[in-house]
Ligand SMILES: Nc1nc2c(ncn2[C@@H]2O[C@H](COP(=O)(O)OP(=O)(O)OP(=O)(O)O)[C@@H](O)[C@H]2O)c(=O)[nH]1
């Protein structure tokens with residue numbers, strides 16, 4: 106009898122274990138196949154896996170797709186159709202939070218200047234070295250001379266030169282160059298049409314190839330959504346279908362719809378359509394991503410001018426953001442000049458300031474264009490775009 110009871114107990118335990126394993130296995134199969142971007146972004150028509158990459162030296166596409174969202178793994182039983190809409194981090198204070206990244210690549214400028222200024226004897230040679238340091242950091246000739254002159258004067262007047270005094274002095278003078286009276290906020294104020302309808306704010310994102318336009322458009326959409334705005338994206342880069350996919354992937358993560366056209370289609374028509382739909386949907390903001398173009402190609406620059414003019418038939422373009430790769434240094438200034446002539450740039454986005462860029466470019470580009478740096482890119486992560494703040498930036502330059 107005891108043996109019989111023992112046999113029944115063993116049979117129950119074995120059965121239980123086996124069925125448990127089967128259920129776990131099934132559940133695992135029902136979950137998302139992987140950290141696949143297309144699955145994660147759900148609802149929107151799933152972007153086809155990048156088809157052709159024949160002629161693309163461009164860095165973008167798959168690599169530039171936003172990194173995987175950790176929370177996707179935590180919702181294995183979600184309906185495949187329901188998009189995983191993320192809650193982006195608020196934009197406020199991002200530059201301070203990301204300061205370490207900025208400081209990593211920039212600290213040589215501040216440190217170098219402080220070391221030179223601390224020399225016992227500030228002779229002509231030392232001032233020349235200070236000038237060279239500033240020029241090497243992409244500050245530009247005129248601002249460099251201005252800064253050196255002001256520093257010379259103030260150091261002369263200053264009796265003592267303790268490290269604290271020098272740091273404060275340098276901070277003040279750098280701030281004097283970096284700060285501008287111009288408003289650095291991205292214009293998100295919509296207008297009103299002639300018939301009294303509300304119009305969304307329109308922002309055009311422009312620049313040469315690979316500077317980070319699409320990534321910036323995607324990151325900016327997140328910032329705006331975090332601020333409670335409804336956003337429509339326009340994929341006016343019609344050169345490659347992958348470009349629109351890339352933008353759509355960014356948008357779908359925060360519930361922003363992307364208006365796209367056929368590959369090789371007219372970019373101005375796509376931009377027009379995006380704005381039209383933005384108006385119909387009473388969206389707060391329409392962000393139009395454009396194709397990268399060399400400032401030296403007149404035909405492509407004319408096309409950009411047309412995109413803007415066509416959009417303006419429906420609503421004023423309140424913001425033209427020029428995206429510059431900060432690592433290209435003075436080269437970026439030449440681009441900036443041409444873009445500004447063609448489309449009236451209203452703000453600069455300096456990307457890749459987390460890399461080998463030299464911070465002086467902020468000063469140089471503001472001088473060159475007379476428009477403020479509004480945003481800076483400090484990494485490839487979805488929330489690595491920060492509103493530019495002069496004080497936090499200068500502090501990152503001179504802090505060790
Ligand atoms: N480290 C770093 N990488 C960035 C930043 N912004 C963009 N990138 C990277 O730069 C590459 C190009 O970005 P895209 O947004 O595709 O550039 P694009 O200007 O749209 O390129 P085209 O449309 O081909 O002209 C991608 O690998 C991005 O992840 C940044 O602030 N820091």
Ligand SMILES: [Mg+2]
Nearest residue numbers: 318319342348
């Ligand atoms: Mg792009």
